[in-house]
Amino acid sequence: MVKKLINDAGDVVGEALDGLTRTCAGIARLAGSTTAVRADVDEVRAAGQVTLLSGGGAGHEPAHAGYVGPGMLTAAVAGEVFTSPSVDAVLDGIRAVASPAGVLLIVKNYTGDRLNFGLAAELARAEGIDVATVVVGDDVALAAEAGAGRRGLAGTVLVHKVAGATAATGAKLDKVAAAAQRAADAVGTMGVALSPCTVPAAGQPGFMLDVDEIEWGLGIHGEPGVERADLRSAAAVAQRLVEAIADDRGIGAGQRVAVLANGLGATPPMELSIVADAAARCLTDRGIVVARIWAGNFLTALDMSGCSISVLPVDDALLAALDAPTSAPAWPQTVTAVEPAVRQAPPASDGVAGTLNGDDPVRRALEAAAETLISARDELTELDREVGDGDMGISLARGAAAVLAECPAYPGDAGPAAVLRAASATVRRSVGGTSGPLYAVLLLRAAASLEEGGDWATAFRAAVAGVCEVGGADVGDRTMVDALAPAAETFSARLPYSSGRQALTEAAEAAATGAAATADIRARLGRSSYLGDRVLGRPDPGAEAVARWLAAVAHTLDG
Numbered sequence: 001m002v003k004k005l006i007n008d009a010g011d012v013v014g015e016a017l018d019g020l021t022r023t024c025a026g027i028a029r030l031a032g033s034t035t036a037v038r039a040d041v042d043e044v045r046a047a048g049q050v051t052l053l054s055g056g057g058a059g060h061e062p063a064h065a066g067y068v069g070p071g072m073l074t075a076a077v078a079g080e081v082f083t084s085p086s087v088d089a090v091l092d093g094i095r096a097v098a099s100p101a102g103v104l105l106i107v108k109n110y111t112g113d114r115l116n117f118g119l120a121a122e123l124a125r126a127e128g129i130d131v132a133t134v135v136v137g138d139d140v141a142l143a144a145e146a147g148a149g150r151r152g153l154a155g156t157v158l159v160h161k162v163a164g165a166t167a168a169t170g171a172k173l174d175k176v177a178a179a180a181q182r183a184a185d186a187v188g189t190m191g192v193a194l195s196p197c198t199v200p201a202a203g204q205p206g207f208m209l210d211v212d213e214i215e216w217g218l219g220i221h222g223e224p225g226v227e228r229a230d231l232r233s234a235a236a237v238a239q240r241l242v243e244a245i246a247d248d249r250g251i252g253a254g255q256r257v258a259v260l261a262n263g264l265g266a267t268p269p270m271e272l273s274i275v276a277d278a279a280a281r282c283l284t285d286r287g288i289v290v291a292r293i294w295a296g297n298f299l300t301a302l303d304m305s306g307c308s309i310s311v312l313p314v315d316d317a318l319l320a321a322l323d324a325p326t327s328a329p330a331w332p333q334t335v336t337a338v339e340p341a342v343r344q345a346p347p348a349s350d351g352v353a354g355t356l357n358g359d360d361p362v363r364r365a366l367e368a369a370a371e372t373l374i375s376a377r378d379e380l381t382e383l384d385r386e387v388g389d390g391d392m393g394i395s396l397a398r399g400a401a402a403v404l405a406e407c408p409a410y411p412g413d414a415g416p417a418a419v420l421r422a423a424s425a426t427v428r429r430s431v432g433g434t435s436g437p438l439y440a441v442l443l444l445r446a447a448a449s450l451e452e453g454g455d456w457a458t459a460f461r462a463a464v465a466g467v468c469e470v471g472g473a474d475v476g477d478r479t480m481v482d483a484l485a486p487a488a489e490t491f492s493a494r495l496p497y498s499s500g501r502q503a504l505t506e507a508a509e510a511a512a513t514g515a516a517a518t519a520d521i522r523a524r525l526g527r528s529s530y531l532g533d534r535v536l537g538r539p540d541p542g543a544e545a546v547a548r549w550l551a552a553v554a555h556t557l558d559g
Helices: 009-023 041-046 087-097 111-126 155-168 173-186 234-249 269-285 316-323 361-375 377-387 392-409 416-430 435-451 456-471 481-497 500-520 527-535 541-558
Strands: 027-030 035-038 051-058 075-081 103-108 131-136 188-193 213-216 227-230 256-263 289-296 306-314
Touching: 009 027, 009 035, 009 051, 009 075, 027 087, 035 041, 035 087, 041 051, 041 087, 051 087, 051 111, 051 155, 075 087, 075 392, 087 103, 087 111, 087 416, 087 435, 103 111, 103 155, 103 173, 111 131, 111 435, 111 456, 131 155, 131 173, 155 173, 155 256, 155 306, 155 316, 173 306, 173 316, 188 234, 234 269, 234 306, 256 269, 256 316, 269 289, 269 306, 289 316, 306 316, 361 377, 361 392, 361 416, 361 541, 377 392, 377 527, 377 541, 392 416, 392 435, 392 541, 416 435, 435 456, 456 481, 456 500, 481 500, 481 541, 500 541
Parallel strands: 051 075, 051 103, 103 131, 256 289
Antiparallel strands: 027 035, 035 075, 188 213, 188 306, 213 227, 256 306
């Protein structure tokens, strides 16, 4: 049993947000969601200000809800722990803060965040909302061209501050976005871990370290870093982090900088102060002027012990933005509230109605896939923990449970395409991370193909093409596509010469072969791409999940 001060692992995000709204009178919770929003958002919009929305997976407290307030964010949407919020959650957040002046999304560079925030932005624009996006990738431990690109780390907090101060002046959307992008492009961050963290729902650490080991260049989701080494002094740690950032960002003698010495959740304030002092001394020794420096927990990784350092080169304009007043609690001032504040969420724009018969083949297939993903939850979680951050099995099981609960009300009378569209909406609402938008697109593209008169083989190929397009993956990249693509091709090739059931069985076998082959592939995309050869010998969990549910569908429809 994991030892944490929680009630139920499934309730931690909402209960933590309720606790925040109790202590911070200026922050409300968007009803029915885990989104924090300024209580005075109506006044902000009426004043014609650009509004700012950020967020991501929970577990990084005080980010991101702690930066909601005048002078910083207008709202922050949280997913489950270390899992990006779903498309619909982000879209609800955009609607809640939509201003005539426009909305700026500040997104950390993780595949799930970019997909979910990006698709939500597209949907919001279709509704007439002016949305701009700034992506932060400040992790200097990774080469800019490596894997899925540089991750967004604690430097994102400085971007929030600069953007918030600029928006508070009444600047237009393009000016606010430009200021935020300037900070995002300039800031550099690198971290080190002394211990792993434990996701409440997983119940065990994401990796293990001996007492005399540390991990250099880790992310913020409990995944291992880029290098393991012996424990060093605070001064030696600060020197390596500072030098890596300064060299990467080209920060030289005479330049002024702002510095963030950030704790990862379990680092005592004493140690953070020592690190901050060591970082300042190292920068000064290089002739760099430390104009501003802060130490504390700004963007954490649950209970991980360690720190990161962020360095932002500044001029008078950036310093003014960093010094501008804000009442966002994590900057950190707080005002006590007696009761949690709640703000009603905008009504949902989509829904499903009707009755889908229990013997309908599409319902049987959906239920078989869902039941398999639920039963495989722990195995997929363990596999993902070895090569990623350990949340995929949990996320897929959550979405599968939602499909099982909602599929009886899908519009079966309207045909298979309508059922698949309804299932896509369920997945969109219930699954965050990378899996949510990819499975939503898989179902959506299949539905569109059927509506255009295509058969199931054509729909399968269209669905896989949609996943490739949205996720940017292809066969050989060590993703779910390595199981989906051969299955779709096999199904199309065999269907003219055998029964649909036989073709589906052979497609499932092709998916299993493709999934197994990923054990010999270095990842190009997703969080596994950060681990290099360390993923070899283990199949990709996304591909393994596809192989399992496709086999279940084939078995069910063959009966």
